Amino acid sequence: MARSADPARSADLVQSVDWLAIAPPTLVAVVALAVLVADLFVPAGRKQLLGWTSIAGLAAALVLLVPLRAGDRSTFCLTADTQLRACSYTADHFTLVIQFLVLAGALLTGLLSFADTRAKLPAGEFWFLLLASAAGAALLPASRDLATLVVALEVASLPAFALVGLKRGDRMSGESALKFFLSSVTATAVTLLGVSFVYAATGTLHLTEVAQRLGDVPAPLQNLAQAGVALTLVGFAFKTAAVPFHFWVPDTYVGAPLPVAAYLSVVGKAVGFTGLILVTVVAFPSYADVWGPALAFLAALTMTVGNVAALRQVSTRAWSAVRLLAWSSVAQAGYLLVPIAAAAYSADDQIGATVAYALMYAVVNLGAFAVVALVAQANPENRISDYRGLYAASPAAALALGFFLLNLAGLPPGIIGLFAKVTVFSAAVDAGLGWLAVIMGLNVVIALYYYLRWTALLFRAPEGASVPHRPTAPVTAAIALAAFAGVVLSGYPQLALRFAANSLF
Secondary structure: OOOOOOHHHHHHOOEOOOOOOOHHHHHHHHHHHHHHHHOOOOOHHHOHHHHHHHHHHHHHHHHOOHHHOOOOEEEEEEOOOOOOOOEEEEEOHHHHHHHHHHHHHHHHHHHHHHHOOOOOOOHHHHHHHHHHHHHHHHHHHHEOEHHHHHHHHHHHHHHHHHHHOOOOOOHHHHHHHHHHHHHHHHHHHHHHHHHHHHHHHHOOOEHHHHHHHHOOOOHHHHHHHHHHHHHHHHHHHHHOOOOOOOOOHHHHHHHOOHHHHHHHHHHHHHHHHHHHHHHHHHHOHHHHHHHHHHHHHHHHHHHHHHHHHHHOOOOOOOOHHHHHHHHHHHHHHHHHHHHHHHOOOOOOOOHHHHHHHHHHHHHHHHHHHHHHHHHHOOOOOOOHHHHOOHHHHOHHHHHHHHHHHHHHHOOOOOHHHHHHHHHHHHHHHHOOOHHHHHHHHHHHHHHHHHHHHHHHHHOOOOOOOOOOOOOOHHHHHHHHHHHHHHHHHHHOOHHHHHHHHOOOO
């Protein structure tokens, strides 16, 4: 048979590969595979070598972001059109900032895992799953087509299911993993259905081309396109834990090992919001009149439900400290949604406010979880009441936790927390969403009560003899790094906004 030799058609099938651009997530994935294989040969007494190898891999991936700081690299591009290439992977400033957040969050989670001695997590499986999830999370912000976006989302999510249920023989851990799995699978199914509808209506998967073609969809396909946009947004709303798609969060955080709960609260949330930003601002700008009001409503509902639920936590209830942080993370998701919703109403790009808030939240929330993991060594049920008199037992840990909680509340000396909330508030006001700004202000006041109640408890006289907490070196490093970053950002809050402003597309 004669073989077709059409040069133009062949050019459509050729893609360029920039190995430096894809180096950070690729290195993490390679280290994950290396750790999995090495686990077969490393003796039981030296399993910590797997952990330190994983930490080194994450640190090296962070270093690989430095040569990409110009933010001008793309790869996996179709080369037929040299004027406007459709690329599946783009290492722009937005990508680099989110990759920094993800990899640094995974590194701190890795350090934090050395504190969770009671859980007796299998080292090989834990480090492989953590690195695999981090590789998917680092790939997602660079994804510029819907197929790569969904694949990256699942690579980040699937290992997380196993991480939640990694405490063998723990019924609560298995139940939490099942709830997390079922809710995430539902979200994935809805997202895939939405993506398929969008592809059917536009004939393309690349985000920039979807944006161009959605504005000119033939009349018979209008309903299909609208359904695709709506279903895709619903799927990502599950991933961000926006109300009413949040029901898996409290039980999952309580049942998961504490380092995994910390990872989900920061890196998992960053994954969801990154995907939401890409599909709304990049792919669906022509439907801003649909997703703008929807996200504004979800933001108001999410922050209100999260704060009211956190307010109702009983300090003597088992695992109340973790539950409070879980509901607090739901409320914080509401704040993060505000600038994305504002982007639909304002000509100015508001996404920088979400990125700045995410950076602040990642630093202080991981720090809070680090201190909670430290206290859990002596108080495995982790009640809020267990923190009474923490200053008398461990002054440094109490001061650090107090600083982190005040940042989450948006109070001095946590200047970066106040600065981030003002930035988000300004985004709502500038976009003409005065009603959303008012609701946000009321929720900030509600949150002050439970954050200050927990902070005050740290400095009260202990009811019994105080037992000092002795953190391991990695846990001390995790707390110190988070506290140092929080202090630097509080002293120079413009750094976070400038860092975020450079992340705009």
